[in-house]
Amino acid sequence: MDVEDHGAPGRAAAATRRLLDLLDAADARGTFFVLDTVVRDDPALVAELARRGHEVASHGHDHRHLAQHTPVSFRAGLVVARDRLADLLGAPPQGYRAPYFSLTPAAAWAPAVLAECGFAYSSSVLPAWNPMAGWPGAPRRPFAWPGGVLELPVPVGRFGPLSLPFLGGMYLRWLPPWRLRTLVRSWVAESGDGHLWSYCHPYDVDAGEGLVRRQDAGLAGSVMLWLNRGPTLPRLAGLLRGRRSEPFAARLSALRAAAATWQADAAPGVLRAATVG
Numbered sequence: 001m002d003v004e005d006h007g008a009p010g011r012a013a014a015a016t017r018r019l020l021d022l023l024d025a026a027d028a029r030g031t032f033f034v035l036d037t038v039v040r041d042d043p044a045l046v047a048e049l050a051r052r053g054h055e056v057a058s059h060g061h062d063h064r065h066l067a068q069h070t071p072v073s074f075r076a077g078l079v080v081a082r083d084r085l086a087d088l089l090g091a092p093p094q095g096y097r098a099p100y101f102s103l104t105p106a107a108a109w110a111p112a113v114l115a116e117c118g119f120a121y122s123s124s125v126l127p128a129w130n131p132m133a134g135w136p137g138a139p140r141r142p143f144a145w146p147g148g149v150l151e152l153p154v155p156v157g158r159f160g161p162l163s164l165p166f167l168g169g170m171y172l173r174w175l176p177p178w179r180l181r182t183l184v185r186s187w188v189a190e191s192g193d194g195h196l197w198s199y200c201h202p203y204d205v206d207a208g209e210g211l212v213r214r215q216d217a218g219l220a221g222s223v224m225l226w227l228n229r230g231p232t233l234p235r236l237a238g239l240l241r242g243r244r245s246e247p248f249a250a251r252l253s254a255l256r257a258a259a260a261t262w263q264a265d266a267a268p269g270v271l272r273a274a275t276v277g
């Protein structure tokens, strides 16, 4: 889950705890990418995430697209976010997720900054063209950036002319169940190792909230993000049924062993031969 505030104070924490209860019931553990303002304002929630067995990673210092930063401004915020989590939890976070999956060609400098700041992995690339943010031609499977940071691209599936991150957010709750099942089957077949991962936000599981006009989406976008939140938790429970779920950090060495280094200037989708150990 990307833990960030929405709506009235306290709503995001309550929604996050609803997901925590579902994960407890499914004996599942996951990774929570927490925005620095949430870490600052609600350290008890962050401590609870760790206490209940989940990995706490960073969603950065502010919720802006990476391309709205310079490398210097991004680094400054990232260091603050990293150090606040380290102070709270006793160890720095290993993982980072960019807001809106905004690690795009316009922010190609970001993996080097993550490496400098000691991050082991990022889960910030949407490997397709997308109207919000995407990196067409980026590998769809985990890969390493030249500086060594492992990248875990969000699973995407074809939906008409678009490739959508179907397993999370509003896509998970809007897709017809039969379409979701076929996309999961084809992703598992493509990935070869059966690894799947989903993502969501506190608002995705906050079915009781009234319509809020979001600053980062127009009216139509705000309505899409608001409607139909009820199916999120049942669908996540369905995805977890019969599967084992653990945090990214627990699978890093296996994922890294299978990941090749990708040079962004290589031909689209072409992996360099070097395997990163």
Ligand SMILES: [Zn+2]
Binding pocket: 002, 004, 059, 063, 098, 099, 100
């Ligand atoms: Zn976010």
